[in-house]
Amino acid sequence: MPxxxxxxxxxxxxxxxxxxxxIDTTNPPGNETKAAEYLAETLEKDGFKCELLESTPGxxxxxxxxxxxxxxxxxxxxxxxxxVAANPKEWTVDPFAGLVKDGFVWGRGAIxxxxxxxxxxxxxxxxxxxxxxxxxxITLAATADEEKGGEAGAGWLVRSHPDKVQADxxxxxxxxxxxxxxxxxxxxxxxxxxxxxxxxxxxxGTPGHGSVxxxxxxxxxxxxxxVEKLGNHRSKISLVSTVEEFLSGIAKENKxxxxxxxxxxxxxxxxxxxxxxxxxxxxxxxxxxxxxxRMTIAPTIIxxxxxxxxxxxxxxxxxxxxxxxxxxxxxxxxxIEGLLKDIDPERIDFEIIQANKPSESATNxxxxxxxxxxxxxxxxxxxVVPILLTGGTDSRFFRxxxxxxxxxxxxxxxxxxxxxLKMVHGIDERISIENLVFGTSIxxxxxxxxxx
Ligand SMILES: [Zn+2]
Numbered sequence: 146m147p148x149x150x151x152x153x154x155x156x157x158x159x160x161x162x163x164x165x166x167x168i169d170t171t172n173p174p175g176n177e178t179k180a181a182e183y184l185a186e187t188l189e190k191d192g193f194k195c196e197l198l199e200s201t202p203g204x205x206x207x208x209x210x211x212x213x214x215x216x217x218x219x220x221x222x223x224x225x226x227x228x229v230a231a232n233p234k235e236w237t238v239d240p241f242a243g244l245v246k247d248g249f250v251w252g253r254g255a256i257x258x259x260x261x262x263x264x265x266x267x268x269x270x271x272x273x274x275x276x277x278x279x280x281x282x283i284t285l286a287a288t289a290d291e292e293k294g295g296e297a298g299a300g301w302l303v304r305s306h307p308d309k310v311q312a313d314x315x316x317x318x319x320x321x322x323x324x325x326x327x328x329x330x331x332x333x334x335x336x337x338x339x340x341x342x343x344x345x346x347x348x349x350g351t352p353g354h355g356s357v358x359x360x361x362x363x364x365x366x367x368x369x370x371x372v373e374k375l376g377n378h379r380s381k382i383s384l385v386s387t388v389e390e391f392l393s394g395i396a397k398e399n400k401x402x403x404x405x406x407x408x409x410x411x412x413x414x415x416x417x418x419x420x421x422x423x424x425x426x427x428x429x430x431x432x433x434x435x436x437x438x439r440m441t442i443a444p445t446i447i448x449x450x451x452x453x454x455x456x457x458x459x460x461x462x463x464x465x466x467x468x469x470x471x472x473x474x475x476x477x478x479x480x481i482e483g484l485l486k487d488i489d490p491e492r493i494d495f496e497i498i499q500a501n502k503p504s505e506s507a508t509n510x511x512x513x514x515x516x517x518x519x520x521x522x523x524x525x526x527x528x529v530v531p532i533l534l535t536g537g538t539d540s541r542f543f544r545x546x547x548x549x550x551x552x553x554x555x556x557x558x559x560x561x562x563x564x565x566l567k568m569v570h571g572i573d574e575r576i577s578i579e580n581l582v583f584g585t586s587i588x589x590x591x592x593x594x595x596x597x
Contacts, residue, residue: 178205225291319552335552394530
């Protein structure tokens with residue numbers, strides 16, 4: 146029995162997304178309450194009771210649920226309401242007009258991730274309208290602040306109202322986009338994400354006159370060594386299970402990449418050589434894979450000096466370090482300090498800005514199996530692979546609480562895969578109406594089957 150597309154919701158889900166885009170929730174400042182109120186209003190039309198919770202005025206999240214009989218585990222449909230800024234001058238359309246044009250809904254959040262919010266709301270409405278009695282409780286939460294780290298949204302909810310959002314399983318963003326290879330689709334499910342270690346390094350020196358460099362101790366030169374060392378550092382390769390499954394899944398389908406990927410899987414220590422070669426063909430994918438294989442460190446901010454003719458006594462830089470599942474921020478910091486041991490440690494200070502542990506959910510769960518089943522029923526030739534996200538999502542808060550979280554926003558690459566990825570936080574973000582129907586249909590079937 147193939148999973149059918151639910152075409153009759155096309156207009157409704159399109160309007161939901163278009164309305165959400167028109168409510169500007171650029172973070173900062175966020176102002177998500179307006180979007181949360183809009184969702185509460187539309188959900189109440191279908192008989193849902195909604196709760197609007199604000200971490201601070203204006204920073205609202207909305208929660209509603211369909212109560213289950215308790216015979217099955219609970220499920221949370223999660224999304225975030227805020228978006229990153231969009232510069233109208235760079236766009237070909239107004240990013241906050243919610244324009245529907247040429248079969249697409251255009252605007253900031255069309256992919257990341259108001260489309261998923263619209264799909265999840267549509268799924269809840271359909272469950273209600275079809276009088277589905279779930280065996281486990283299904284909660285919907287559309288939250289504030291993901292784009293700035295989630296502390297005023299999902300993080301706050303988990304801390305302050307854990308009973309309202311706790312669930313055995315969570316479906317969120319971070320995966321679901323199909324990679325088309327040789328006419329077949331490989332669907333991704335985000336099962337892991339890297340941890341974050343943001344830190345600041347302060348290099349100290351002795352000031353002096355710019356005309357006599359030798360008499361001073363220039364903090365910029367010291368920082369130069371730090372940036373050089375950390376920015377070019379290639380940490381040890383480590384093949385975590387999600388990445389291993391991902392790469393073997395791709396290798397199975399993609400004959401061109403098969404040889405290189407199989408070699409890499411057998412000899413992870415040769416990964417850099419293999420990927421250097423691979424990068425000559427497809428740099429974006431090669432670098433994405435490289436970042437999945439190790440801890441990375443990137444200098445992102447540097448500041449030093451106050452005047453043309455003063456040799457500065459201070460220079461500071463900020464680094465964005467991402468660690469793999471299985472690694473922890475403390476060990477990462479030790480490795481980093483070790484790298485700098487020859488650069489006059491007394492004149493270098495470290496300060497941690499933010500540290501989040503990596504998070505991971507196993508693929509051997511009933512929900513993962515059901516994702517595979519539903520996708521295969523819809524498209525028998527497709528395959529499903531887990532992915533490790535090099536960035537972060539709100540899933541980490543829920544994994545910490547013990548939930549099994551999957552990033553699964555089902556979408557077809559009806560514009561080239563790479564183009565879709567570029568639109569996220571980029572320009573002319575848009576999603577096809579067909580994809581809205583596709584995503585809603587897959588999610589509805591998944592939830593209905595899993596929860597009854
Ligand atoms: Zn997002």
